[in-house]
Amino acid sequence: MEEKYIKNAKVLKALSDPKRLRIVDMLSCGELCACNILEKFHITQPTLSHDMKVLMDAGLVKARPEGKWIYYSLNDEHLKAFYQQLGEIFTSSPDCICHRRGVDI
Secondary structure (H helix, E strand, O other): OOHHHHHHHHHHHHHOOHHHHHHHHHHOOOOEEHHHHHHOOOOOHHHHHHHHHHHHHOOOEEEEEEOOEEEEEEOHHHHHHHHHHHHHHOOOOOOOHHHOOOOOO
């Protein structure tokens, strides 16, 4: 299977959790300290760490340590690539998989 499908599926899986989707929405306003994110949820710090790891592994979020805190922000470069690839998947084009012959889908 093509790499772009694997990467996009990982992003979509990370976003399929309502809590993680809400975290991404919060980060759309700018960088946030883990402590600020944690205040908005009734979860433990290890649970937040797990969710942030999932988002970072999917390439959606970047982390920046400062002292004893971690600051998170959206990975704009990766998000732009994701938007573009998703647009290509949802749009027919001359090089679309549906126009290829002999390709297993």
